[in-house]
Amino acid sequence: MDTKHVMIVGAGQMGSGIAQVMAQAGLTTYLYDIDKSAVNNGLTGIAKNLSRSVEKGRMSEGDMQAAISLLKGSSDLGEAADCDLVVEAIVENKTAKTKVFAELDGICPRHAILASNTSSVPITGIAAATKRPEKVIGMHFMNPVPVMKLVEIIRGIATDDATYMAVADLTLKLQKTPVEVRDVPGFVSNRVLQMLISEAISCLNEGVATAEGIDNVMKLGMNHTMGPLATADLIGLDTVLSIQQVMYEGYGDPKYAPNPLLRQYVQAGWLGKKTGRGFYTY
Numbered sequence: 001m002d003t004k005h006v007m008i009v010g011a012g013q014m015g016s017g018i019a020q021v022m023a024q025a026g027l028t029t030y031l032y033d034i035d036k037s038a039v040n041n042g043l044t045g046i047a048k049n050l051s052r053s054v055e056k057g058r059m060s061e062g063d064m065q066a067a068i069s070l071l072k073g074s075s076d077l078g079e080a081a082d083c084d085l086v087v088e089a090i091v092e093n094k095t096a097k098t099k100v101f102a103e104l105d106g107i108c109p110r111h112a113i114l115a116s117n118t119s120s121v122p123i124t125g126i127a128a129a130t131k132r133p134e135k136v137i138g139m140h141f142m143n144p145v146p147v148m149k150l151v152e153i154i155r156g157i158a159t160d161d162a163t164y165m166a167v168a169d170l171t172l173k174l175q176k177t178p179v180e181v182r183d184v185p186g187f188v189s190n191r192v193l194q195m196l197i198s199e200a201i202s203c204l205n206e207g208v209a210t211a212e213g214i215d216n217v218m219k220l221g222m223n224h225t226m227g228p229l230a231t232a233d234l235i236g237l238d239t240v241l242s243i244q245q246v247m248y249e250g251y252g253d254p255k256y257a258p259n260p261l262l263r264q265y266v267q268a269g270w271l272g273k274k275t276g277r278g279f280y281t282y
Contacts, residue, residue, distance in 0.1 A: 153179065
């Protein structure tokens with residue numbers, strides 16, 4: 001399938017990043033959100049990111065203008081009727097995702113692929129909300145999307161080979177590396193990462209070290225670019241909690257149970273970088 005028109009559903013940090021790389025790859029890209037201000041903020045953020053790339057010599061002025069010309073803000077899900085691919089990037093909640101996929105199934109042309117940027121929710125369950133489960137797939141980008149090179153590609157039980165190949169080929173066109181992953185809660189990235197984050201939170205909760213100390217051990221001792229607690233703040237502690245809950249429920253294993261301190265921070269509204277306070281103050 002030749003992908004030319006795409007829609008990204010959800011104009012938050014991840015959705016905006018996905019829209020940016022799609023437009024940079026020469027695809028007409030709709031950035032959709034039910035909240036018009038979120039769409040405007042997303043487009044503004046993309047323009048700033050591209051402008052910084054020009055200033056640093058990473059791209060030309062002409063390439064920036066070409067990418068911007070391909071971006072279209074939208075608050076009308078009906079515009080997905082023109083799309084070859086839709087990538088959902090909304091909250092990490094199965095009920096919300098299946099609702100969106102059921103709506104998209106009734107709007108998109110029959111050839112269109114429906115992809116989810118979910119970081120933990122199994123694709124098979126999402127696909128069951130549609131009449132095209134063979135064309136539903138996981139396309140899990142890493143944060144920040146324009147920088148990170150990995151895309152986990154998750155096949156549901158019914159996803160066909162043509163859908164997988166189309167998404168893998170597109171991933172390469174985005175200058176990213178596709179890795180095929182089984183459809184299990186958390187896939188590979190979060191099955192491993194969330195254990196690291198959870199253990200770091202436990203160390204903090206038990207007073208083993210400060211947040212800075214824990215992160216420095218991992219950065220300076222294990223050569224990680226970011227410590228696990230700073231990573232959690234960047235992801236958003238509400239999203240971290242949602243991912244860990246999906247894994248806990250999916251596997252039924254107590255090792256995946258969210259730490260009470262994480263729950264407390266989320267209840268307090270300390271969600272990380274996006275709210276100005278999490279394990280660190282921003």
